[in-house]
Amino acid sequence: MSITDPNLSDCFNDKIEEIHNKRLKTLGAILDGATGLGQCHKQFLTSALDTGLKKCKNDDMMFETIQAFKKDLKQKSALIKEKQHEISDVISEINQKETQKDKILAKIQKLREEQAKRQEVIQAQNKANKDRLRNLQKARNVFQKHLGLEIRTILGKSQLAKGEKLQFVFRNINTSHPDNAYVVTMGITEDGSYQIVSSDPALECLPVLERRLQETNNLPAFLANVRKEFISLAQR
Template sequence: MAQHGTAIIGSMMEVEGELNYELEEQKIQAIRTSNLNTIQRFLTSVETDINATRQKIHSRMLSMCEEKKKLQQKIEDTRQRIQQAEAKRSRDKEEVQQLERELERLKIQLQGKKEELEAQKKVLATCMEEIKKKESLVSETKAENQEKMRQAEHCIELYKKYLGLDIICLQNTLVLKFTQVSQINPEAEYMVRLGLEEDKYTLLGSEPPLPSLPQLQEELNASGNLLACLVQIRKLFQRME
C-alpha cells in the first residue's frame, strides 16, 4: 500500500514535470514568436526607413543631376557667350582696322583732290586770262568792224548821193547796185556783192562779172579803203561799157 502510494506520487511528479516543460517551451516559443515579430517589425521599420532614405537619396540625386545639367548648360551658355564676345571683339577690332584703313585711303584721296583742285584753279586762272585777252581782242575787233561799217556807210551815202549807188544788206553781205554808169542807159544796174567777216572783206561776185575781183579784194584788205575800191569797181564797169 505504501509502495503503491509512492508510485502514484512519483507518477504525479513526472506528469507535473512534463507539464512544466511544455509550459516553458510554450513560453519560450511565445517569447521567440514575440521577438520574431518585434524583429520583423523592426526590420520592416528599418526597411521602410531605408526605402524612404533611398527614395530621398534618389530624389536628391535626381535633383543634383538636374542642377548639374543646369549648371553645365549655364557653363556652356557662358562659354558660348564668351566665344561670341571674343568673336565680336575680334570683328569689332577688324572692323575698326578696316575703318582706319578706309579713313587713310579717303584722306589720301582728299589730299589728291585738293592738289587737283589747286591745279584746276591755276588752269582756270590761266583760262580766265586768255578769255580776258580774247574778249579784249573781240571787243577791239568789233570796234574796228563798227568803224569800218561806219566808214562804209558814209561812203555809201556819198555814192548814193553822187553816183546813184543803192545798197541792200543781207546779214554780213552787202549787195551794191550802181546806176548812172552807162551814158547810153543811165538807169542800167551794175551789181557787186561784198562780204565782211571779222576784219576781212570778201568780193563775192559781180554782174556783169569782173575778172579782176580777186586782185581788188586783196588790195581792199591791204588798204582798208572801201571808197577807193568802189571807185575802182565803178571805173571797171564804165570801161566795160
Template sequence: MACITQADVSDHFSKKLEDVRSKLFIQALGDLYATEVELKQAHKDAIKSIKDTCSKKCKDDEIMFEKIQAYKDEMQQKSLPAKEREAEIAETLSEIQDKEKQKEAMIRNIQKLTEEQARKKQLMIAQNKANKDKLKNLNKAKQVFQERLGLEIRKLHGEKLQFVFRNISHKDPDSVYTFLLRIDEEGSYEVISCDPPLECMSHLEHRLKQTNNFSAFLANVRKEFSALTKS
C-alpha cells in the same frame, strides 16, 4: 513825159542811202548791245559755277575733317592693337592725300576756266571794235559815193549788202552795175557775186582785206565797171 533832173535823182538816191545808213547803224548798235549782254551773262555764269564748285569742295573737306576727328576719338576710346591703329591711320592718310589731289586738280580746272573766259572776252571785244571800224568805213564810203557817183546800197536777207552803181555808161546812164558783199564771222569782207562779172574782183577783194580801205575799193570797182563800157 515829165523831165527828171539830175537833182531829183541825187535827192532820191540820197534819201535811200540815208535810210540804209540809219538801218545799218541801228542794227550795228543792236548787235553790239546783244554781244555785250551775252558777254556779261557768260562771265556771270562762269563766276557762279566757280563759286558753287568751291562751296561744294569746302563742304566735302569739312565732312572729311569731321570723319578724321571721329576716327581719332574712336581710336582713343578703344584699346586696339598698335598694328590695327596704324592701318586705320594709314588708310585715313591715304584718303586725305586723294582728296588733296582732287582739290589740286579742281583748282587747275578752275584756273583754266577763268583764263578761257578772259580770252573769249578779249576776242569778243576785239571783234566788236573791228565791226565798228568796218561800219565807220562803210558810212564814209557811202557819203562819198552817194554825193558824187550815184551809188545805192541795199540791205538783203542774210546780212548781205548789194551795191548798185548807175551813171557808168554815158550811152545808157540808167544801166545798173552791181556786186553783193557780206562780212563773214571773222569780220572779213567777202564779195559773193558781181554783175557784170569783173575778172579782177578777187584781186580787189584781196586788197580790201589788206588795207581795209573801203572807199578805195568802191572807187576801183566803179573804175573797172566803167572800163567795161569802153571795151
C-alpha cells in the same frame, strides 16, 4: 690605495653627479633650444610656403594679366594699322582732290584768260565794225551824191556784224544805157574782215581788189576801183 679620506669617494661621486646633472641641464637646454628653433624653423617654413604660394598665385594672376594686355595690345595694334591704312587712303584721296582742285582752278583761270582775250577780240572787232560802218556810210554818201550809187540791204534789218550783206548798185556806167545796174555784193566775216560775195557782171580782178581792201581797209577806194573796172568792162 693612496686615498686615505673615507669621504673622498662620496665627494667624488657627488661631484660627478653634479657635473652629470649640469650636463643634463645643458643638454636639456640645448634640446629645448633645438626644439624652439625647430618650431621657429617650421613656422618660418610654413610662412615661407604660404608666402611662396601666395606669390606664385600672384605671379599667375600677373602672367594672365600680362597675357591679356599682350592680346589687347595686339588687337589694338592691328586696329591702329587698319586705321593708318584708312588714314593713308583718306590722305591720298584728299591729295587727289587737291590736285583736281588745282587743275580745275588752273582751267578756270585759263578760261577766264581766254574769255578776257575773246572779249578783247570782240571789242576790237566791234570797234573795227563800227569803223567799217562809218566807212560804208561815208562811201554811201559820197557815191550816192556824186555817182548815183545805190546801197541795198540783204537779209532783213539786222546788224551788219551779224551776217547782213550789202549790195552796191552802180549806175551811169554805160553811157549808152546809163540806167543799167552794175552790182557788187559784200559782207563782213566773223573776224571783222570784208568779204566780197559776187559781182554782176563778173569782174576777173575782183579777188585782187578784195585782198587789197582787206589789207588797206579803205572801202571808198575799193568802190572807186570797182566802178573803174565796171566802166572798163562796159567800154569793151
